[in-house]
Amino acid sequence: MKAIIVQDKAGTLIVNQSQPRLRDDYVLVKTVAVALNPTDWKHASFGIANDGNLLGCDFSGIVEEVGPAVSKTFQKGDAVMGVAHGGNPEQPRDGAFAEYVVAKGDTLMKKPTSLTFEKAATVSLGAITCGQGLFQKSLKLQLPDDPIRVKTYVLIYGGSTATGALAIQFATLAGYSVLTLCSKKHFKPVKDLGAVEVYNYSDPDVGSAIRKDTQNSLKYAWDTFGKAESSQICADALSTEAGCIYGCVLPNKCPRSDVTSVSTVMYTMFGEYFTMRGIEFPAMPDDYDFAKKFMTLTEKLLAEGALKTHSEIIKPNGFEGVLEGLKDLKEGKVSGKKLVIESPRHHR
Missing domain, CATH: 3.40.50.720 (NAD(P)-binding Rossmann-like Domain)
Known part of the structure; x- marks a missing residue:
């Protein structure tokens, strides 16, 4: 599959990445759209991610397979939106900038029918960041x-x-x-x-x-x-x-x-151990419990129309567009909008 990995502190497009392995409490998703965040280019440029790590956090897509330990009711074909731990040295295949993504199942949200996949991709990382900063921690x-x-x-x-x-x-x-x-x-x-x-x-x-x-x-x-x-x-x-x-x-x-x-550090939401530039973050079960509850609340607010998504710019060229977008973010060329890119399988 096509994917964006870290190589020499920069994002690099590869076309022969193997599909990520599904873990018990994860969901395998075919990506339809991904959104870009400053943390994506920073993980590469600042050496947070290792060479070969998949990049990318925000995504939307279609459920392909559900792990046996996932408690939320997902099934193959469901439209979902979520956030992955991109650039994670401990789990190098967990990034969202790929044709398939594995994401922690109970933090995923079902996509409201009122939202396009592109709009849905803009929400999850920002939502849990707000949750931790405003309400939890x-x-x-x-x-x-x-x-x-x-x-x-x-x-x-x-x-x-x-x-x-x-x-x-x-x-x-x-x-x-x-x-x-x-x-x-x-x-x-x-x-x-x-x-x-x-x-x-x-x-x-x-x-x-x-x-x-x-x-x-x-x-x-x-x-x-x-x-x-x-x-x-x-x-x-x-x-x-x-x-x-x-x-x-x-x-x-x-x-x-x-x-x-x-x-706060958004990545504690998954309740799993990770490192960032030599700093160890232990598994935080309370953060995972909060993330499950807060993403469920966010899903409800979106479905009710009480929460609006951020204005987006949809860039063309599939994952080639991801690399262009990361460069634009790094150079400070994006203001008041969120960059979104369609997956290559849907772009063609």
Whole structure:
């Protein structure tokens, strides 16, 4: 089969990759579409993945075979959407950029009929990242199925990113008043998603402006960028009172010592041991249990139309298009959209 593997810290297309072996708690899926994320090119360029590891996380497709230990009710022919642990040295065949993908069965979602395969491919990685950051580990907000009743602000840095756009919706559905930061050209789209106020991240003193507008009451900030400038803005926006939390998708810390900093790593969702650049991550069964529940909730919200997918750009040329897309992401050429590529079997 065709697949994208890591070779010399770059993605490489091969045409003779063997089909991945189905494990007991996994599902074998024929890919229809894959979506690209920054973690894909970073796993290659930063040496996180080894040579020969399959790349890719987000995908949608058709169930081919179901492992005997999968508890969710899937059968051959079901349309599904999910996330794989691409670039995983411990399981080198687990990437999504291939004609067949193996994915942890109980974290998969059935694709709503209202979504195309291309749109469905954009959701899963961002959804579980939001789940861990907003609800499980970092901010520990109330879930959308048990919304908060008291007006409470949440700041999301990077509301126009694919993950940030989902975060705005999840937090809004959970009853929170969402503030977000992005460039001015994205103000309307993020407001349409539910943000009550939008700020230009490049404005000087924007953090202090947010603190003033919230009357020094902002206790929660979630950063989808994880850079020094984004953490500083969050620090300036958060209240001077005790009990503030800064969450981040990267191992970034708030520059204020009085603010609790909590970062997350999406790949713990599978409940399996893995390594990243020499750092060992033990199996985390609680993260796997949360992922199963949160992806089931996400599936329900999508089916009800309560959750909108991020705007996508569909690139042509099958997996050759994946390589082009990874280059575009690495060079910072993608803004406010998510790149999606059809599988070669469906592209022809």
